[in-house]
Amino acid sequence: MPDHSERALATHAADAGALPEGIHRIALPTPFPIGRVNLYLLEGDPLTLVDTGVNTGTSLDTLEQVLAGLGHRLEDIEQILLTHEHVDHVGLSTVIAHRADCPVAAYAPLQALFDPDQDQGQITGARMGWGMAQLERNGYPHELTVGSLPAFHLMMALGSRPVIDLPLRHGDTVRAGGRDWEVRHRPGHSPSDVLFVDPSSGTALAGDHVLSGTSSNPILAPPLEVLVPDETTDRLPSLQLFVKSMQQTAADDLLLLLPGHGPLVGPPGELIAERLAFHDKRAEKFLEMLDASEPQTTYALATRMWKSVVLTQPSLTHSEVIGHLDLLIADERAREVPLADGVVGFIAT
16 A cells, blocks of 8 residues: 555645644545645644545545554544535544544534434435526526536535534634634635634634635535525525635734645735735626626626536536625626526626
């Protein structure tokens, strides 16, 4: 078996500063374009693993090798912290929690969403159906939404729905690796995004909230509290939430972010300003595509922007377009109008 330990613990050339003492980054492979996912082992009481990677044998083998190189076994883990619910961050959480017999801590509404006493098949099916309905309401062809189902099922296989033993809310404090971490809810990329902040050092375990190499996608989602969404369930304004969250993080005066992908991020103010400017510029681009009288669907706008990428990533392209249209609507520069057969379009105002 190849030894992945050196690569999994390698220092990224573009890292801003060094990891704090007692914190180790473990970079596990994923099948996604974003590349490897960063886990963090927090040594101290309790020995804590932050995020868990995708649910594959390769990820599990690599994790065990790296832990062994650090003098630990999987069974030594005393606590799991999850930064958000996406599959590349929670995939191995059930396996690890079972092997280590340790609690899992995450944003509180995930406790009900992942509750094994709930009908998880019904919840998953309803949320997938809701996502497909949102696409079709915005002009995506039915054959394209149906064709995306295998990708949804693959994501489910790579993920996990762990029992959340320690539900966390904004303002809570959780002990991990000998430090007290403040919980700060920062929704946008996902509804459950949280930062774990060590105020004494200005360090934050940041998940996918702010990444060095790319702007995180504000993924379309229903509220976490609505376990079984239907056609009456409003979507969250993901990009608007994301913008507000980034503004809050910029105001926190943090010194070091430990992100879920890529290199460590130093004081994030300048990078966040770049991200906010990027979203403003992209919203202007979509405004240029809109007409005052001829409505455009998000599918039409996404196709004009990214062409054939829409065929392979319908959900991501829709999330990008609808998020920027939300910004334009909030500024009263665009509005939604009904079209035929329940489809909606957008015009400039």
